Amino acid sequence: MYGNDFGQPGTTDPGAGAPPHPLNAAETPDYTDALAEYFDGLIEEDQRVEPRDAMPEAYRTTLIRQMAQHAHSEIIGMQPEANWITRAPSLRRKAILMAKVQDEAGHGLYLYSAAETLGVDRSELLDKLHSGRQKYSSIFNYPTLTWADAGAIGWLVDGAAIMNQVPLCRCSYGPYARAMVRVCKEESFHQRQGFEILWVLARGTEEQKAMAQDAANRWWWPALQMFGPPDTGEHASSGHTAQSMAWGIKRFSNDDLRQKFVDMTVPQAQKLGITLPDPDLAWNEERGHWDFGPIDWDEFWRVLKGDGPCNEQRIRTRVQAHEEGAWVREAAEAYAAKQAARHQPEAVA
Amino acid sequence: MTEQHTTETVGADPGRVADPAFDYLLGLGDDALIYAQRLGEWLTHAPQIEEDMALGNVALDLIGQARALLTHAGEVEGPDPVRDEDDLAMLRHEREFRNVQLVEQPRGDFAHEMARLLWFSTYQRALYSALLTSTDETLAGVAAKAVKEVDYHRDHATQWVLRLGDGTEESHDRMQAALVAVHPYVAELGEDHGAARWAAEHGVGVLPSSLIDAVNASVAGVLEQATLSMPDAPRWHARGGRAGVHSEVMGYLLAEMQHLHRSHPGARW
Numbered sequence: 001m002y003g004n005d006f007g008q009p010g011t012t013d014p015g016a017g018a019p020p021h022p023l024n025a026a027e028t029p030d031y032t033d034a035l036a037e038y039f040d041g042l043i044e045e046d047q048r049v050e051p052r053d054a055m056p057e058a059y060r061t062t063l064i065r066q067m068a069q070h071a072h073s074e075i076i077g078m079q080p081e082a083n084w085i086t087r088a089p090s091l092r093r094k095a096i097l098m099a100k101v102q103d104e105a106g107h108g109l110y111l112y113s114a115a116e117t118l119g120v121d122r123s124e125l126l127d128k129l130h131s132g133r134q135k136y137s138s139i140f141n142y143p144t145l146t147w148a149d150a151g152a153i154g155w156l157v158d159g160a161a162i163m164n165q166v167p168l169c170r171c172s173y174g175p176y177a178r179a180m181v182r183v184c185k186e187e188s189f190h191q192r193q194g195f196e197i198l199w200v201l202a203r204g205t206e207e208q209k210a211m212a213q214d215a216a217n218r219w220w221w222p223a224l225q226m227f228g229p230p231d232t233g234e235h236a237s238s239g240h241t242a243q244s245m246a247w248g249i250k251r252f253s254n255d256d257l258r259q260k261f262v263d264m265t266v267p268q269a270q271k272l273g274i275t276l277p278d279p280d281l282a283w284n285e286e287r288g289h290w291d292f293g294p295i296d297w298d299e300f301w302r303v304l305k306g307d308g309p310c311n312e313q314r315i316r317t318r319v320q321a322h323e324e325g326a327w328v329r330e331a332a333e334a335y336a337a338k339q340a341a342r343h344q345p346e347a348v349a
Numbered sequence: 350m351t352e353q354h355t356t357e358t359v360g361a362d363p364g365r366v367a368d369p370a371f372d373y374l375l376g377l378g379d380d381a382l383i384y385a386q387r388l389g390e391w392l393t394h395a396p397q398i399e400e401d402m403a404l405g406n407v408a409l410d411l412i413g414q415a416r417a418l419l420t421h422a423g424e425v426e427g428p429d430p431v432r433d434e435d436d437l438a439m440l441r442h443e444r445e446f447r448n449v450q451l452v453e454q455p456r457g458d459f460a461h462e463m464a465r466l467l468w469f470s471t472y473q474r475a476l477y478s479a480l481l482t483s484t485d486e487t488l489a490g491v492a493a494k495a496v497k498e499v500d501y502h503r504d505h506a507t508q509w510v511l512r513l514g515d516g517t518e519e520s521h522d523r524m525q526a527a528l529v530a531v532h533p534y535v536a537e538l539g540e541d542h543g544a545a546r547w548a549a550e551h552g553v554g555v556l557p558s559s560l561i562d563a564v565n566a567s568v569a570g571v572l573e574q575a576t577l578s579m580p581d582a583p584r585w586h587a588r589g590g591r592a593g594v595h596s597e598v599m600g601y602l603l604a605e606m607q608h609l610h611r612s613h614p615g616a617r618w
Contacts, residue, residue: 079393082392085389085392090439091415092618094389094412095412098389098405101392102392102406108398109398109399109402147618205613207613320394321394321396325396327519328459328513328520331517335511336512
């Protein structure tokens with residue numbers, strides 16, 4: 001989610017996979033074999049799959065689910081940051097934060113549009129979000145309690161998201177890959193602004209320094225959880241990693257991406273003068289990587305399944321905005337229909 | 350560092366016009382700032398994602414105008430020490446704000462916002478168009494950039510007023526009710542005040558009374574096309590914002606906007 005993909009184990013979207021009724025040759029294995037050969041060839045040669053290409057139904061549903069989750073994460077992710085727009089401590093920060101939240105809305109729109117190339121409708125995906133049938137990144141179920149949280153989200157959450165998303169620029173599905181090229185560029189600005197918020201706080205008053213440290217304490221572990229459950233061991237999930245890697249949707253395993261993120265972020269924390277809340281964090285000369293302590297996967301699953309501080313609130317806010325806006329969307333449709341009728345040329349006999 | 354100014358102004362008569370050049374710019378900057386603050390509340394609450402972006406865009410333009418205008422106001426006010434945009438936005442008290450009451454009103458439904466945005470952007474377009482020839486070159490420069498922005502705001506509000514007015518029965522009724530609710534705050538946009546009279550006399554600014562008829566005529570044209578009617582003259586109308594007399598909601602708006610900045614005196618952000 002947020003560029004990664006895993007639902008709860010054992011759940012799939014309803015409606016996936018159509019029952020074959022061989023009424024004609026295009027419903028026989030000959031046809032499906034021909035399609036599979038074509039598709040497998042594309043994947044093998046690391047070519048892009050485009051909307052009008054034949055593709056296995058499971059590939060299509062996997063992509064729809066992942067792109068929808070990604071889009072939902074952008075939209076729900078606006079909430080914890082928008083929480084600080086009215087209280088931003090300077091006009092410059094207010095302007096930057098507004099622009100950032102607006103960018104997230106734009107990312108949501110690209111991604112819904114990219115998903116729509118696979119034959120779904122944005123409203124259908126939003127219904128699934130609102131009714132809990134599709135997920136968003138669980139990181140946004142945590143609250144933004146101080147201004148420093150706006151910095152920590154940019155630095156850690158956007159930082160982790162980019163780590164997931166850069167490989168997606170090479171995703172096998174063309175529209176998703178192209179959307180990611182633009183999204184990553186903007187996310188990179190977001191990550192920098194988050195780092196800069198914390199940089200200024202860490203060089204400010206004692207209260208500001210404490211604010212920055214507290215935010216890092218609360219966001220570090222949830223940020224590491226953003227890469228998803230481990231690939232091996234007792235906490236490994238029977239997620240979609242192996243299949244997604246075979247299809248060229250996912251390029252690196254969860255643990256590899258998590259390690260890359262830790263390796264990139266620890267020196268940044270040192271530069272900031274922030275202590276990451278992990279006593280086991282240590283440079284491992286032999287591995288050439290930073291070792292880090294155990295992640296609380298029980299908390300991860302608990303929050304993912306709904307028992308987090310903001311799960312209810314995030315969906316309630318989204319549903320409320322959607323419901324309160326229903327009459328506006330209906331009016332726009334009614335107006336467009338009237339306009340179309342007015343401009344329609346008289347029927348010619 | 351700026352407590353000296355604040356205390357001085359708050360002292361005897363918080364509504365007094367100490368320096369009309371400064372005061373005139375504050376009125377322009379505060380309108381933009383306080384409306385941006387209200388529009389910022391829409392993000393994540395808009396009827397569709399496109400509208401989260403559009404209202405965010407309008408708010409961003411207004412914040413940009415506010416920053417330029419308040420920075421300039423601080424420079425015009427003069428040294429000892431110069432107050433910057435954040436000193437003026439975050440450290441003034443309610444009675445020192447010079448915005449009209451229209452922009453401080455709480456966020457209503459989407460029809461209320463479009464009614465407010467249509468009137469306000471039409472007013473701002475007329476205002477900035479007149480300020481293009483201001484003898485204050487900085488102000489003329491701000492106006493040259495802003496006039497293009499508010500033209501877009503006005504177009505956006507116009508399109509929505511048309512859709513809502515000529516959409517469904519419900520949207521028509523809601524839009525008409527919103528116009529009635531917003532109307533009492535419109536007259537204040539066209540009221541002359543001491544700083545504006547000084548600005549008009551010195552070629553710096555323009556008399557609001559010289560703009561308001563054209564503003565109302567332009568809005569009336571949109572309403573007619575949208576099958577809506579201009580509300581009857583209201584029984585009361587808002588007044589006093591330019592002298593620092595606001596509605597009760599203003600204190601809460603400032604409490605939210607200023608609390609973090611004020612909680613850490615002297616801190617950098």
